[in-house]
Amino acid sequence: MSQEQWKSKIGFIFAAAGSAIGLGAIWKFPYVAGTGGGGAFLLIFLLFTLFLGAPLLIGEFLIGRKTKGDAITTYQRIAPNSSWGIVGIIGVVTCFILLSFYSVVGGWIIIYLFEALTGGLTGLSQDQYGMLFGEIIANPLPTLLAQLTFVLLTIIVVAKGVQKGIENASKIMMPALFILFLLIVIRSLSLDGASEGVKFLFVPDFTKLTSETILIALGQAFFTLSLGASAMVTYASYLPKTQNLPRSALSIVLMNIVIAILAGLAIFPGVFSFGLEPNAGPVLIFAVLPAVFSQMGFGMLFFIAFLILFLFAALTSAFSMIEIIVAAMTKKDKSKRKKYTWTIGILIFIVGIPSCLSYGVMSDVLVFDKTIFDLFDYAVSNVLMPLGALLISIFIPLKLSKSELFEEIRLGSHSGKMFFNVWYYLLKYFTPVAIIIVFMDALGLIDKIFG
Ligand code: PFF
Numbered sequence: 001m002s003q004e005q006w007k008s009k010i011g012f013i014f015a016a017a018g019s020a021i022g023l024g025a026i027w028k029f030p031y032v033a034g035t036g037g038g039g040a041f042l043l044i045f046l047l048f049t050l051f052l053g054a055p056l057l058i059g060e061f062l063i064g065r066k067t068k069g070d071a072i073t074t075y076q077r078i079a080p081n082s083s084w085g086i087v088g089i090i091g092v093v094t095c096f097i098l099l100s101f102y103s104v105v106g107g108w109i110i111i112y113l114f115e116a117l118t119g120g121l122t123g124l125s126q127d128q129y130g131m132l133f134g135e136i137i138a139n140p141l142p143t144l145l146a147q148l149t150f151v152l153l154t155i156i157v158v159a160k161g162v163q164k165g166i167e168n169a170s171k172i173m174m175p176a177l178f179i180l181f182l183l184i185v186i187r188s189l190s191l192d193g194a195s196e197g198v199k200f201l202f203v204p205d206f207t208k209l210t211s212e213t214i215l216i217a218l219g220q221a222f223f224t225l226s227l228g229a230s231a232m233v234t235y236a237s238y239l240p241k242t243q244n245l246p247r248s249a250l251s252i253v254l255m256n257i258v259i260a261i262l263a264g265l266a267i268f269p270g271v272f273s274f275g276l277e278p279n280a281g282p283v284l285i286f287a288v289l290p291a292v293f294s295q296m297g298f299g300m301l302f303f304i305a306f307l308i309l310f311l312f313a314a315l316t317s318a319f320s321m322i323e324i325i326v327a328a329m330t331k332k333d334k335s336k337r338k339k340y341t342w343t344i345g346i347l348i349f350i351v352g353i354p355s356c357l358s359y360g361v362m363s364d365v366l367v368f369d370k371t372i373f374d375l376f377d378y379a380v381s382n383v384l385m386p387l388g389a390l391l392i393s394i395f396i397p398l399k400l401s402k403s404e405l406f407e408e409i410r411l412g413s414h415s416g417k418m419f420f421n422v423w424y425y426l427l428k429y430f431t432p433v434a435i436i437i438v439f440m441d442a443l444g445l446i447d448k449i450f451g
Helices: 010-018 023-035 040-067 073-078 085-117 125-138 140-158 162-189 193-204 211-224 230-236 244-271 280-295 299-330 334-357 373-399 401-412 419-441 443-448
Strands: none
Touching: 010 162, 010 230, 010 299, 010 419, 023 040, 023 085, 023 280, 040 073, 040 230, 040 244, 040 299, 040 373, 040 401, 040 419, 073 085, 073 193, 073 373, 085 140, 085 280, 085 299, 085 334, 085 373, 125 280, 125 419, 140 193, 140 299, 140 334, 140 401, 162 193, 162 211, 162 244, 193 244, 211 244, 211 299, 211 419, 230 299, 230 401, 280 299, 280 373, 280 443, 299 334, 334 373, 334 401, 373 401, 373 419, 401 419, 419 443
8 A cells, every 4th residue: 555645744735725725615605605694604604613613624634644544444543343434434425425516516617717718708797697607507518518527627636646636736826816816805895885795794693693504604614624524634644743733724724714705705795786686596606706807907817817716726625525535445555546536536427417407407306495406515514514523523532532632733733731622622522512502403403492
């Protein structure tokens, strides 16, 4: 068995940040915040990210680096002859379903890029952008082709192996994305009526919070940090013992928060300035951003640059999803990597077809009142990832002693006892209790018991 390694410390941070920062922060955050009422949602999301997400991220990093295992063997190595491997299996299943619809949205970016490059997006009015996007995603053939292209790009890079494929590109593209976002935000904030959008994002209106939105904020916190699916366990397994894990985790959390807020600031001023509804759902960013860009000098050029970086951010997340599955199935045996990556990638594409068609010919096919796309998204974000996160937060303090964990966290970092204790108790008590309460609340059980 051969062991892959990240090339440099900063390379790992970019790769893990690349897994974290993707459609979750850029595409999903604005629309779930838009539907969830804006400021109050942001606040809850931030609390979950800092007090549940960050400790769990450190936890996933620790066990990944400690065992150097994949999503499944990590749990088996720490708890031999137990059924804890199921946590890794949940992660593998999560990533499989996730990539099946994630690639649909990745495909939308590719189509928009194609349209922008061929002049199809020039000179339209705001309404026309919204309508055009609706028409584009209802068309089965181009969307399926674009989805396939996204999956193929993912397969090709991951089949090559971790180092070469993922690390180099992330180092350039992530900072570029950040800078471009700043430019968009500056333009967006100078639109007429932009302050309404800023207010919507930052001033909490707690009357908009429901049990369902709290669950969605929880799911969003895990989704954007790639938690609960053992993705970060797998990525950390390629790390040397000299990496400062708490610092890496905190910088990833911070970058992710910044990008999500920038995405919100790029979109909501436009939403209000153009008189749109913030709760437009998954199409929000695609309907609003072209109009913001069209108001900028060299707008189309910037939009094309943005789409390329957006696509890159989505791809680096997609790499991690397929990597988790491939690593778990090949047990990191390099000789099988290529074959498995191709097989799994193609299967994912096939499973993703109904999600792709959910915006067109299969829009009437509803399961539990949701389209297949929405159902998969809901299952992954609001059930599987929080469930995985719950199990991991129980597993770590149960199967590893406090001193073992302290020793591991100290490798590469100078974390003091106090930091360690805060992390340990947040993970051991706060995380599982908070997840269980949010789950019960969403199921209406809290009202039944206390109401
Ligand atoms: N964090 C990614 C995003 O926000 O787009 C999504 C993700 C990647 C979730 C990898 C889970 C995962 F294992």
